[in-house]
Amino acid sequence: MEGVEHTPTRSSQLTTFSLRQFILRYGVYVSLVVLLLAAAVLVPGIYSPQSLFLVLRQASQLGLVAIGQTLVLLVAGLDLSVGGVIVVTNVVIAEVSAGENANIPLAIGVALALGALVGLVNGWLITRRNVPPFVATLGVLVFVQGAQIAYTKGIPSGFVPDGLNVVNQSVGPLPVPFVLWVAFNLIFAFVLYATPYGRKIYAIGSNREAARLSGIRVDRLIVSAYVLCSLMAVTAGIVLSGYVGYIDRYLGRGFDLDSIAAAIVGGTAFTGGRGTLLGTAAGVLIVQFLSNITLVLGLDEPVQLIVKGLVIIAAVALYSIAARKP
Amino acid sequence: MNTRRLFSLFLVTMLFMLGVSVMAQDEAPTPHVFTVPENPPEYTEEQLADNAYLQSVVRRLTEEYDTSAFKKDPPYRIALAAQGPTNSWAALFDEHARWYVDQLGTDVVSELLYADANGSADVQVPQVEDLLAQDPDALILVPMGRAALSAPVERAMAQGVPVVLCASGVDTDNFVTEVGTNLYSSGERWAQWLVDKLGGEGNIVQLNGIPGVDTAETEALGAEAVWAANPGITVLDAQYGNWSTSEAKQVMEQWIAQYGDQIQGVWSGGAQMSMGVISAYLDAGLPIPPIGGGEYMQGFLRLAAENNVEFYAVQYPDAMVILCIDAALQILRGDPIPRYIDFRDYLERTQDFSNEDMDQFYNPNWSDDVFGPVFLPDERMIELGYLTTPESSG
Numbered sequence: 270m271e272g273v274e275h276t277p278t279r280s281s282q283l284t285t286f287s288l289r290q291f292i293l294r295y296g297v298y299v300s301l302v303v304l305l306l307a308a309a310v311l312v313p314g315i316y317s318p319q320s321l322f323l324v325l326r327q328a329s330q331l332g333l334v335a336i337g338q339t340l341v342l343l344v345a346g347l348d349l350s351v352g353g354v355i356v357v358t359n360v361v362i363a364e365v366s367a368g369e370n371a372n373i374p375l376a377i378g379v380a381l382a383l384g385a386l387v388g389l390v391n392g393w394l395i396t397r398r399n400v401p402p403f404v405a406t407l408g409v410l411v412f413v414q415g416a417q418i419a420y421t422k423g424i425p426s427g428f429v430p431d432g433l434n435v436v437n438q439s440v441g442p443l444p445v446p447f448v449l450w451v452a453f454n455l456i457f458a459f460v461l462y463a464t465p466y467g468r469k470i471y472a473i474g475s476n477r478e479a480a481r482l483s484g485i486r487v488d489r490l491i492v493s494a495y496v497l498c499s500l501m502a503v504t505a506g507i508v509l510s511g512y513v514g515y516i517d518r519y520l521g522r523g524f525d526l527d528s529i530a531a532a533i534v535g536g537t538a539f540t541g542g543r544g545t546l547l548g549t550a551a552g553v554l555i556v557q558f559l560s561n562i563t564l565v566l567g568l569d570e571p572v573q574l575i576v577k578g579l580v581i582i583a584a585v586a587l588y589s590i591a592a593r594k595p
Numbered sequence: 596m597n598t599r600r601l602f603s604l605f606l607v608t609m610l611f612m613l614g615v616s617v618m619a620q621d622e623a624p625t626p627h628v629f630t631v632p633e634n635p636p637e638y639t640e641e642q643l644a645d646n647a648y649l650q651s652v653v654r655r656l657t658e659e660y661d662t663s664a665f666k667k668d669p670p671y672r673i674a675l676a677a678q679g680p681t682n683s684w685a686a687l688f689d690e691h692a693r694w695y696v697d698q699l700g701t702d703v704v705s706e707l708l709y710a711d712a713n714g715s716a717d718v719q720v721p722q723v724e725d726l727l728a729q730d731p732d733a734l735i736l737v738p739m740g741r742a743a744l745s746a747p748v749e750r751a752m753a754q755g756v757p758v759v760l761c762a763s764g765v766d767t768d769n770f771v772t773e774v775g776t777n778l779y780s781s782g783e784r785w786a787q788w789l790v791d792k793l794g795g796e797g798n799i800v801q802l803n804g805i806p807g808v809d810t811a812e813t814e815a816l817g818a819e820a821v822w823a824a825n826p827g828i829t830v831l832d833a834q835y836g837n838w839s840t841s842e843a844k845q846v847m848e849q850w851i852a853q854y855g856d857q858i859q860g861v862w863s864g865g866a867q868m869s870m871g872v873i874s875a876y877l878d879a880g881l882p883i884p885p886i887g888g889g890e891y892m893q894g895f896l897r898l899a900a901e902n903n904v905e906f907y908a909v910q911y912p913d914a915m916v917i918l919c920i921d922a923a924l925q926i927l928r929g930d931p932i933p934r935y936i937d938f939r940d941y942l943e944r945t946q947d948f949s950n951e952d953m954d955q956f957y958n959p960n961w962s963d964d965v966f967g968p969v970f971l972p973d974e975r976m977i978e979l980g981y982l983t984t985p986e987s988s989g
Contacts, residue, residue: 320852327845422979423686428963437878509841514874515894515963517867518682519839564849570806570835 292591297535297551312565328557329446337501338528339549340494343474345541346402351502353413355521358506363516368428380503388499392492433511446508474541531556534584623700626921627941631933649779655934660771665757666929670705674731679711683964688913695917716740723747733923735759741766757926761919774919774936781909782817785887788907789860790825792885797859801833804864814864836868843871851879863888866895873898894963910945944968960984
């Protein structure tokens, strides 16, 4: 009837609520399935065992970084220094080991120590000096890159030991990095979902002040998230070093933004407090499959970037709409 | 012995030691003298059409610049706006510059005004302004962007500071000379070797550098001209590897999965990418096809030597800065100078080579990232960590 304001009924409220919740919870998985189906039609060759092996291996390299990035995003932060940490890890592996397999443990130890230090600096800047995460981690990235160039004078010495070539091997049909990625996902999933630490991380991201008032040591936990993020970047750097077998100054390029994109596409909120490792893993697979599909289709790199950008924008837009309260 | 005799003995001893020290110093190098080539390369109208880069290089190779307006007496203050040690090529570029100026002596170059652009055109533009404010006698510029550095180059020329472009170009034609090589021809030569290797028939894949970067795009154009002239060659795919070993490896892995042994040759616009190509084939356990895309880069040569890879190498040496400095000196002497200087005509050990003569270039004691040829003394190379044992650098 005219002039009568429509009051939403309980059933329509439930429908709206379910659709929103469905998108928030399962949107990334549906998107992944749609993408995989599209790939089956457009580039069926991508499902050959060799091609799948490659996709999973490449996805795992990004996936390791994305685990750490998810942690940081959960506390409403982000880490742009991961790319720099990857390159430094590559240099450290080569210089400390000097190409000798016997020195690999020492090289890895030094890389992890440096990575932890980077994470501590990031966390300290953000929590003690109230520097916005974007600015703090960008500044640390520039510092790390400059320090690496200054130390090596532009020419890193040493060789990546061939013992790290194990990352190019497989465990059954699965690439070693994929097995590592799954293992780390399981470990971090346990920490996030089954320990007080994990609950506190989500609490901080949901409402930092309320978390602080409830007695959670907010600053300490935020710092720990950045340290863990850097350590995962070091892990990715070790895997990539073995993958390339060489000192590559472009190693891990784009991993900073791609890891953020994968987590966001996977449903992790920029504002913190929401997100899952499984969602991030799906986001990683979406990003990686997109890259491989566009490559196999022979699309130019600018077009590849456009496609990737559109997917990220669409995912963020969809989540932001779904996240609005009715 | 009386005082006078003692003093005389002391004086003779000091004079002797001075003479010995003077004789022990390296002789100052003789700067290169650049002239218009007698037999410049020729291109057809079809090749030159719509190829501004090639038109410019071909024209300037045979043009001479009257530098009499810049004539000055030494010593000179030369400004060097460099890329900065963001990678090994650029780091050795700087080392060669400092070493060469040191060799020339302060009687020739009293001061080298240096600016490090950290690989960024945005950083380099104000740096060039700062250098010009110090009133140098000449400016040697490694442009980080063709368009961005055009205006600073024109300002320098307007100020009366002659500009030598080193290793890259700008959009304006208002500079004295450029030292480099015909990148279009480099891409052509890599491609032609592949064509000859395959007997004019076969499938290749093409791996370019960074999209939009002059060097990468020009080299790719050269290659594409060769493919067009050889219809028996099929380009299965062309992608950008961004001059990155890891990115090139990922692309190559996907191509191997997609095309397998259909790939009979690889054109690669840089040695770092060629290393990724070799690595991908090693992981796949497949025989490595011939690679038109080598350079005088230690890591690539090591991998090629270890795996018996057939390749063709074209050079782009960081040591070309020696010629850039010599060009500045020739300008300041007031001698006419060609507007384009191809380093292959003047710098030793910069010729093309292949796996067949690789032993003349490969130095197992260099670190992987070293780009040859290297003219620095071994002691300096060891000090910098680029050389592990005292061997002849080359």
